[in-house]
Amino acid sequence: MAAEAEIEDRGERWLVVGAGPSGLSVALALRTAGVAFDAVEADRQPGGMWNFDNPGSAIYETAHFISSASRSGWADLPMPDHYPDYPRWWEIRDYIRAYAAHHDLGRHYEFDTRVEMALPVGDAPDERWEVALTDGRRRCYRGVVACPGFQRVPRIPSYPGSFAGETRHSQTYKRVDELRDQRVLVVGAGNSGVDIAVDAAVAAERAVISVRRGYWFFPKLIGGVPLDHFGINTVSSQERLAEFLALHVGDVTRTGFGAPDHPPLTHHPILNDQVLHHLSHGDLIWRPEIARFDGRRVHFVDGSSDEVDLILWATGYRDEMPFINTEHCRISSTDADNDLFLWMFHRRYPHLCVLGPANLAAGGYWGLSAAADLIANHVRDEQTRPERWQRFRALIESPEPDLTGGYSYCEREGHLNYVNAAALDAYSIELATEFGFDALGFPADYEPPDVIDIDDWLNHPRPVERPPHGSLTPRAYDPLELIANTQQRTPPSPNSESRAFGAP
Numbered sequence: 001m002a003a004e005a006e007i008e009d010r011g012e013r014w015l016v017v018g019a020g021p022s023g024l025s026v027a028l029a030l031r032t033a034g035v036a037f038d039a040v041e042a043d044r045q046p047g048g049m050w051n052f053d054n055p056g057s058a059i060y061e062t063a064h065f066i067s068s069a070s071r072s073g074w075a076d077l078p079m080p081d082h083y084p085d086y087p088r089w090w091e092i093r094d095y096i097r098a099y100a101a102h103h104d105l106g107r108h109y110e111f112d113t114r115v116e117m118a119l120p121v122g123d124a125p126d127e128r129w130e131v132a133l134t135d136g137r138r139r140c141y142r143g144v145v146a147c148p149g150f151q152r153v154p155r156i157p158s159y160p161g162s163f164a165g166e167t168r169h170s171q172t173y174k175r176v177d178e179l180r181d182q183r184v185l186v187v188g189a190g191n192s193g194v195d196i197a198v199d200a201a202v203a204a205e206r207a208v209i210s211v212r213r214g215y216w217f218f219p220k221l222i223g224g225v226p227l228d229h230f231g232i233n234t235v236s237s238q239e240r241l242a243e244f245l246a247l248h249v250g251d252v253t254r255t256g257f258g259a260p261d262h263p264p265l266t267h268h269p270i271l272n273d274q275v276l277h278h279l280s281h282g283d284l285i286w287r288p289e290i291a292r293f294d295g296r297r298v299h300f301v302d303g304s305s306d307e308v309d310l311i312l313w314a315t316g317y318r319d320e321m322p323f324i325n326t327e328h329c330r331i332s333s334t335d336a337d338n339d340l341f342l343w344m345f346h347r348r349y350p351h352l353c354v355l356g357p358a359n360l361a362a363g364g365y366w367g368l369s370a371a372a373d374l375i376a377n378h379v380r381d382e383q384t385r386p387e388r389w390q391r392f393r394a395l396i397e398s399p400e401p402d403l404t405g406g407y408s409y410c411e412r413e414g415h416l417n418y419v420n421a422a423a424l425d426a427y428s429i430e431l432a433t434e435f436g437f438d439a440l441g442f443p444a445d446y447e448p449p450d451v452i453d454i455d456d457w458l459n460h461p462r463p464v465e466r467p468p469h470g471s472l473t474p475r476a477y478d479p480l481e482l483i484a485n486t487q488q489r490t491p492p493s494p495n496s497e498s499r500a501f502g503a504p
């Protein structure tokens with residue numbers, strides 16, 4: 001039997017896993033907070049899933065950002081103004097790499113280095129974390145911040161019968177050419193599912209999409225500007241939004257889709273203008289849920305059936321971190337049994353933090369850096385302000401705050417990890433205020449954004465000028481005002497001394 005590698009003790013250092021947008025945000029936040037850390041990334045360079053050839057990347061050649069360039073960047077380095085409203089995958093990749101270079105974050109990382117296993121040693125709350133790396137090296141850290149991405153472990157449903165064609169998860173789909181001359185069935189109408197269905201409508205011999213329920217389809221632009229420039233993220237706008245969608249998108253049941261059985265934004269929004277276009281042109285056929293397989297024939301619950309060569313399961317991902325045993329960390333969007341407070345802080349193990357599993361209807365790396373700042377503040381406190389650390393720990397062990405913002409998210413569709421962006425921002429600011437944390441992701445020259453009121457616009461529809469990407473703050477509401485109004489607290493100064501936001 002081969003001798004076990006000696007464990008290298010890394011003392012009080014933490015380990016950051018992953019150099020995607022989350023890991024990079026955490027690396028910068030820890031460095032800014034003065035916390036000693038190492039960082040590892042399985043791929044050759046920063047970029048996360050946006051590195052097309054990163055094994056397990058969910059990106060395909062026709063993938064674009066779904067949130068707009070103006071609202072989605074890091075606050076201290078907006079996306080360049082020449083970027084389109086919805087950048088292409090390689091523009092996001094380049095932007096992430098530019099962010100890493102801008103802050104010289106690469107020097108903290110060992111690339112081509114995967115964490116194969118991480119487990120707690122010793123009893124909580126004093127546990128340390130042992131990790132095993134790809135090449136057999138083993139190390140022991142004070143703690144781990146895991147940012148491995150949560151669109152990595154495919155979720156595939158099963159149906160009766162056996163299928164004689166090819167089946168694979170959408171994660172393996174890369175190029176339109178893979179669909180040529182094939183009768184393709186895409187299962188699922190998430191944002192990847194509808195993108196791939198659109199590719200199939202153009203390239204495949206026959207394109208079919210199967211969905212279990214009705215959805216709202218959001219247009220990418222309203223009055224010429226991206227949807228997320230509008231203030232649509234509150235329950236009060238829900239009715240107006242339904243009205244707007246009925247007016248501008250129309251009755252989706254005419255294309256075959258079922259009518260949505262939930263109010264808008266209680267399910268992750270599907271932003272796609274082309275899928276309805278192809279359905280209405282007959283290039284794409286809609287089917288309900290699969291009932292069973294019989295050779296190459298797929299039968300659906302309404303009695304219809306199709307001959308299919310290739311099934312692409314666009315059915316999402318499991319919330320798993322393969323290198324941490326679920327006994328040590330349970331994360332689930334379908335099961336209430338979760339170990340993470342705010343989807344970030346482990347309730348039992350103080351030295352395990354995770355960034356990534358929360359899902360929200362607002363894209364943006366600004367939000368990741370705000371969350372990373374929260375983690376870094378807390379990690380630093382253990383070393384420098386133990387009393388405050390204890391107070392925050394007590395909060396972590398208490399019941400989860402209500403971050404739904406009043407929405408009833410679709411639990412049966414795996415939306416237990418869904419949080420309302422406005423509620424999350426407001427709560428984070430409230431925490432920062434209460435605990436005296438450094439500012440969370442706000443640029444020093446923070447200005448409340450221009451929000452286009454959906455009500456006002458519906459009453460007076462008009463083209464809207466698109467401002468330069470860098471001139472907008474990432475959210476279509478002012479979180480400072482929000483917290484001041486709803487919580488009656490003084491928001492923290494955006495001009496934190498410890499972080500030079502916006503500095504070149």
Ligand SMILES: Cc1cc2nc3c(=O)[nH]c(=O)nc-3n(C[C@H](O)[C@H](O)[C@H](O)COP(=O)(O)OP(=O)(O)OC[C@H]3O[C@@H](n4cnc5c(N)ncnc54)[C@H](O)[C@@H]3O)c2cc1C
Nearest residue numbers: 018020021022042048049065066067114115148149363364
């Ligand atoms: C088609 C598509 C469109 C999207 N559009 C948007 C959008 O418009 N706006 C938005 O905000 N988000 C969007 N996303 C979501 C996307 O998840 C985020 O943009 C972002 O990539 C998440 O960053 P992350 O760092 O959490 O994860 P990832 O980008 O997945 O990065 C995780 C990194 O961790 C590394 N890693 C994993 N396991 C290990 C290990 N064991 N050891 C070492 N390294 C490891 C991986 O190699 C990877 O580099 C989209 C996703 C898809 C698929």
